[in-house]
Amino acid sequence: MNDWNVFGHDWAVAMLQQHVAHQSLRHAYLLTGPAGVGRRTLAIRLAQALNCQSPLAAAVPCRTCRSCAQIEAGRHPDLLVIRKPDDKKDILVDQIREVSKFLSLKPYMADYKVVIILNFEDANNNAQNALLKTLEEAPSYAVLLLTADNAEQLLPTIISRCEIMRLRPLSIPALDEFLLARGISAEKASLLAHLSGGRPGYALQLCEDESVLAFRSEKINDLRNLLAARRRDRFHYADKLSRDKLVFQQTLLVWLSFWHDVLLKTSGASADLTNIDLAGEVEQLSYNIDRPLARAITAAIEKSIDRLDKNVNPRLLAEVTLMDWPVIK
Numbered sequence: 001m002n003d004w005n006v007f008g009h010d011w012a013v014a015m016l017q018q019h020v021a022h023q024s025l026r027h028a029y030l031l032t033g034p035a036g037v038g039r040r041t042l043a044i045r046l047a048q049a050l051n052c053q054s055p056l057a058a059a060v061p062c063r064t065c066r067s068c069a070q071i072e073a074g075r076h077p078d079l080l081v082i083r084k085p086d087d088k089k090d091i092l093v094d095q096i097r098e099v100s101k102f103l104s105l106k107p108y109m110a111d112y113k114v115v116i117i118l119n120f121e122d123a124n125n126n127a128q129n130a131l132l133k134t135l136e137e138a139p140s141y142a143v144l145l146l147t148a149d150n151a152e153q154l155l156p157t158i159i160s161r162c163e164i165m166r167l168r169p170l171s172i173p174a175l176d177e178f179l180l181a182r183g184i185s186a187e188k189a190s191l192l193a194h195l196s197g198g199r200p201g202y203a204l205q206l207c208e209d210e211s212v213l214a215f216r217s218e219k220i221n222d223l224r225n226l227l228a229a230r231r232r233d234r235f236h237y238a239d240k241l242s243r244d245k246l247v248f249q250q251t252l253l254v255w256l257s258f259w260h261d262v263l264l265k266t267s268g269a270s271a272d273l274t275n276i277d278l279a280g281e282v283e284q285l286s287y288n289i290d291r292p293l294a295r296a297i298t299a300a301i302e303k304s305i306d307r308l309d310k311n312v313n314p315r316l317l318a319e320v321t322l323m324d325w326p327v328i329k
Helices: 010-021 039-051 066-073 093-103 125-136 172-181 186-195 200-208 210-227 231-241 245-267 276-288 291-308 314-323
Strands: 028-032 079-082 113-117 142-148 163-166
Touching (some): 028 039, 039 066, 039 113, 039 142, 093 113, 172 200, 200 210, 210 245, 231 245, 245 314, 291 314
Parallel strands (some): 028 142, 028 163, 079 113
């Protein structure tokens, strides 16, 4: 574990510490990587390192002073956190304008004003363009931290004005060891390390929120039943599934993980399965379908996830997704 208590990404922590310690900060950083890999945690630690009242060493926040505690909770007067509203499909232009207004005033109680914009890929082109002037003319006391799945989702003009830091998932053995050190049983640690795909934040979420694993178990059981179901039953399930867009999306992600494992098996790949607790079922299913079908189902689910974000009729999308599955008794 490094000085910032960030698991993994030691290179990123070391680089940011150097920037803080030597006062060579960039005005904007773009932290990329899959959700749960640690982008938000790294952004919070940088904000704490910049404004800690009792640093343990140069660029090492104490994480216990009033400033660090407020930043951790997202309630510091010199910190602004922007994310997509729950009831909207995009980060709004008005939210980006709020950034400019926030930075127009000097820090209230800290050395720096920090803006964290989470999942900036959720910003449409208008919102991204609205941020350009702020990126170009940010005051000396301002640091903007953007997170995104990958830089290619953003406008080139945004990318060119940021220092890009690409965070990657950790190795499964390393994450397994980390979870074991937190007192998690060996069996559960191994499962969580695989299910999270090496993403420590997601692994901890799975550990702390039992409902996530319960939801996965429920949807895997639904998948089993659907493979043996008649067309009428599949249409009935599709109707229920389509009524809640968020549940629909999360269900597709669970199914995608499973079918990807089936694809690996039918391809004879040596890569580790994600759903290691379902290895027997994955192998059995791989005997009943061939690689082209497994690949087609996997691609169809990926396409459905993408289309769901584009306001396609959800019931029709659910029906199309399920009707292409084989019937396996």
